[in-house]
Amino acid sequence: MDLVVGIGNELRSDDGVGIRVVTSLPPRLGVKTAVVHQLTPDLVDVLGSAERVLFVDAHATERCLRLARLCEGGAPPTVGHTLAPETLLAWTRAACGRAPEGWVLTVPAQSFAMGESLSPETERAVPAARRAALDWLDRHAVAHEEN
């Protein structure tokens, strides 16, 4: 099973772009989607049953769409709700004995002000981000067929 997780707050403008992208994906066999405000240990269980996971999130400083492979680990969390995808993968391995192959797709974001709409720049990036997520899912499907 593949898992696609949209991260963000839809009430803080572009911060909600990850959720926008993930909720726009068509249903597919063998693919689960989830949307969350932030990463928490609650996701460990569903991650433990996934083969691959793609996190889709807004990024304040990057200027282009970026798809990157994640390495498990990272610094332990300190204060508050901040939890990196890499750390969550490491927790999943600790709790479930395995962890999925992790990827992150970041979408450039301009505004994190109060508001339910995306900035024009981030709005324009949504179709490309959606295509990137679908390509990521297709590549996995091809890999399965080749196997």
Place this chain on the structure above:
Amino acid sequence: MERQIHIEPVTRIEGHAKITVFLDSAGDVRDAQFHVTELRGFEQFCVGRTMWEMPGLTARICGICPVSHILASAKACDAILAVKIPETAQLLRRLMNLAQLVQSHALSFFYLSAPDFLLGWDSDPATRNVVGLIAARPDLARKGIRLRAFGQEAIDRLGGKRIHPAWAVPGGVNQPLSQEDRAWMIERLPEARATAQETLTLFKSAFGDPKERSVLGDYPSLYMGLVRHDGAWEHYEGVLRIVDAKGRVVREHNPAQYAEIIQEASEPWTYLKFPYYTPKGYPDGMYRVGPLGRINVCDRFDTPLAQAELEEFREHSGGRSGRVFDYHYARLIEILGSIEEMAELLADDRIASPVIRAEAGVNAREGVGVHEAPRGTLIHHYWVDQNGIIEKLNLIVSTGHNNLAMNRAVREIAKTYIKKGKVSEGILNRIEGGIRAYDPCLSCSVHAVGRMPLCVEIVNAQGEVQATLSRD
């Protein structure tokens, strides 16, 4: 020479707080104060909004217990509409409140508190958290995570989302339960029940001796909570019962008339008010709510597994318990009882009816909504004009009821573990643990997942800092 010890911030609770311990000239504890340093102001800025907005607005008080505020608010609005909501809506609201009890209690037990007593009070703070629990007890941690996820998913399926679901509305709820979601919950209940039972067994094997459970203080108080009209454990309606330390019923009262028996005092050193039982005065009218309060006020559970656990708890506690640590024990019993009642509700076909909302306008100028949130009795009281515009409101939140008791807990623990001015990190952990047992939700703010900064200042009577203990 008198000294003060400050502990700031208190970790792994919902919100911000600090603790000051006052020492006398011999270095022994004279007093202790639990300060809540946040100010939210909901009772001010909701004035002028319509009553129809209140469930959604007050849900934003907290990200952990929005369901509790939504339900209390909807009940207050029902009273303003002066309607009897449809039976199905009543059953669905009960179901959601039970799911909320499960997810919130699982969060409190597995994520926030269990690391203290399952990994050791004095273990390394860097690993004494849910991460450490995952590493040390992966199977238990995973089951705890799945238990909380079950409660959250049930809320999500009922309300459309797991945080701030705009589902309970004045007059009922706005979405019926689908057959698919009903089937999903029924399928997941056995696993949730097994986890609750297994965790109770583990807890009792580790802390079967009541003396072990006195570590965070043991003192008498009044207890308050809703019970059914026949005295059974309740969480959504019924009568407000107050019992004494021996379990004798002091009062049973109409929840809508709470103001006749509860008043609130203020202190200049904290933003959190101090509710007290009026006939006993302030501060002697201290009472406790929440899991231990509900367990102590009820005569019985109406579900067999929780009832058996309650009987065992009382047998080994000599009746009612005043031990702060027993909040954790009570929390586990309530998880089990909640899961059992969820099973009963889901087996009842009346829960699947599409008749879920009563329509009406403003028929009363005042409404009170009371129910049991995970942390205790939650009261929403609204006054409106003829158009339903809020003119005044009063919210008494669950954590507030326990304010006097939490201060007492800190004082009791400090007296036991601080002698002649000697302090250590282990002692501080126990003081924090005493607060955490009440699972205070001071707002919707941060809780720590990992190592937290901790600063202890020892200040003499002249205001000079004599020593500072800290960790980054």
